[in-house]
Amino acid sequence: MKDQPDNLTSILLPQARVALHVLDDQLLKAVEELKADWRFSRITFELHKGQVSSAISIYQTTESPELVIMETPTIDDSLTQQLEDLAQHCASHTSAVVIGPVNDVYLYRRLIQMGVSDYLVKPLSKNVLADVIARTLIEKFGNSESRLITFMGAKGGVGTSTLAQVTAQAVAKTLQQKTIILDAAGGSSYLTISLGLEPVTSLKETLRALLSTDQDAFHRMIQKVNERLSVLATGADLVLDDPLAAEGFEQILDRLMETYPVVILDLSNASSSIKRIAAARSHEIVIVSAPILPSLRSARSLMQEVKDIRGGEGKDIELVVNMTGQAKEFEVSKDDIQKTLGQDFLNISFDAKVFHYAEIQGKNILDVKGSEMMVQGLLDLVQKVISSDQAPLKLTEALKPASFLDRLVKTVKGS
Numbered sequence: 001m002k003d004q005p006d007n008l009t010s011i012l013l014p015q016a017r018v019a020l021h022v023l024d025d026q027l028l029k030a031v032e033e034l035k036a037d038w039r040f041s042r043i044t045f046e047l048h049k050g051q052v053s054s055a056i057s058i059y060q061t062t063e064s065p066e067l068v069i070m071e072t073p074t075i076d077d078s079l080t081q082q083l084e085d086l087a088q089h090c091a092s093h094t095s096a097v098v099i100g101p102v103n104d105v106y107l108y109r110r111l112i113q114m115g116v117s118d119y120l121v122k123p124l125s126k127n128v129l130a131d132v133i134a135r136t137l138i139e140k141f142g143n144s145e146s147r148l149i150t151f152m153g154a155k156g157g158v159g160t161s162t163l164a165q166v167t168a169q170a171v172a173k174t175l176q177q178k179t180i181i182l183d184a185a186g187g188s189s190y191l192t193i194s195l196g197l198e199p200v201t202s203l204k205e206t207l208r209a210l211l212s213t214d215q216d217a218f219h220r221m222i223q224k225v226n227e228r229l230s231v232l233a234t235g236a237d238l239v240l241d242d243p244l245a246a247e248g249f250e251q252i253l254d255r256l257m258e259t260y261p262v263v264i265l266d267l268s269n270a271s272s273s274i275k276r277i278a279a280a281r282s283h284e285i286v287i288v289s290a291p292i293l294p295s296l297r298s299a300r301s302l303m304q305e306v307k308d309i310r311g312g313e314g315k316d317i318e319l320v321v322n323m324t325g326q327a328k329e330f331e332v333s334k335d336d337i338q339k340t341l342g343q344d345f346l347n348i349s350f351d352a353k354v355f356h357y358a359e360i361q362g363k364n365i366l367d368v369k370g371s372e373m374m375v376q377g378l379l380d381l382v383q384k385v386i387s388s389d390q391a392p393l394k395l396t397e398a399l400k401p402a403s404f405l406d407r408l409v410k411t412v413k414g415s
């Protein structure tokens with residue numbers, strides 16, 4: 001098993017078919033449990049009581065799935081022969097994982113060379129199985145390195161867009177990560193303008209370009225703010241137009257995550273369906289609230305809804321209470337916020353000198369004196385999902401499960 005940060009797989013997995021050809025009842029039971037896990041809600045599991053031979057016979061007549069997991073009781077030459085047979089019947093998009101009886105490093109290497117994505121040894125816990133499925137699919141769909149960090153506001157005007165931008169600037173400058181920021185607000189997005197650029201497209205046009213054969217058109221919609229920070233330059237949408245459907249938005253996200261290690265998403269003014277999909281797909285969700293009761297109540301509900309979408313897990317949901325001190329006498333105290341919301345939060349003071357000055361002068365807040373603590377606070381909040389293992393998963397080319405069939409064919413031809 002390869003090491004990896006656990007937040008990598010704590011996301012909603014892409015739609016895919018995963019077939020298991022196993023005899024072990026415990027494994028079958030583990031799969032039943034995975035079906036109820038929120039991360040696997042788009043996965044169709046196909047369970048077959050059998051081994052590699054059952055997979056061979058089934059995929060002679062039906063299309064093979066994205067991932068096939070097979071149990072083998074023996075690890076002699078007949079296994080590699082069977083896998084070669086299997087590959088002849090698998091589609092090129094199929095990845096394979098083998099579960100065997102003993103730990104054998106030579107066999108492991110041999111199988112990996114053949115294009116098998118992983119070799120696991122019995123007994124297998126539900127968590128290990130979950131992890132290998134998640135990792136194989138994430139790698140397969142091409143965004144294994146990228147981290148999606150989403151900002152949502154408890155209500156409008158609490159500074160969500162501003163803090164998303166500051167975070168993007170800081171991640172690019174201080175953490176030196178190639179970063180992109182995008183806003184799902186359509187025609188009411190000021191993101192591109194506040195980054196000193198002109199909107200050149202709408203979300204719908206972006207999706208059309210992405211789906212067209214002219215990929216240059218899509219690339220022109222991405223503008224560089226500086227060496228490491230880019231923005232999807234939307235905002236030219238019609239203000240009264242309907243929002244882009246969540247499925248289309250997700251396709252845009254997927255494409256950006258193929259290229260950018262860090263994707264920052266501003267959902268201060270997005271549709272509920274986009275918020276839902278982002279809540280499930282993000283590695284981290286930052287919820288911004290003002291320190292006043294109506295905003296905090298709405299933050300609490302939003303946090304609970306996001307948590308429910310993430311299967312009851314709240315560990316990657318962060319709270320920022322922004323603009324404290326603006327109207328002291330009406331604000332809820334820090335202790336009471338902590339008690340009522342039941343979690344720590346980042347406190348950011350109201351600071352007209354920094355925020356309004358930057359906005360009016362069109363300056364990057366990072367360059368405005370007095371912003372340092374606030375910037376560091378935001379960095380601390382997101383750093384845990386970015387810095388843990390931002391380098392690719394240190395996969396060797398051979399471990400990338402792009403195509404079981406292709407690699408096997410190459411190995412057979414070369415040997």
Ligand SMILES: Nc1ncnc2c1ncn2[C@@H]1O[C@H](COP(=O)(O)OP(=O)(O)O)[C@@H](O)[C@H]1O
Nearest residue numbers: 156157158159160161162268323349350351355
């Ligand atoms: N901590 C702060 N102190 C002072 N002004 C702030 C602060 N945070 C945000 N602002 C200002 O509040 C206004 C609204 O922010 P914005 O990010 O557009 O909110 P939202 O996206 O939540 O609607 C902007 O003018 C921004 O500069």
Ligand SMILES: [Mg+2]
Nearest residue numbers: 160161268269
């Ligand atoms: Mg906004």
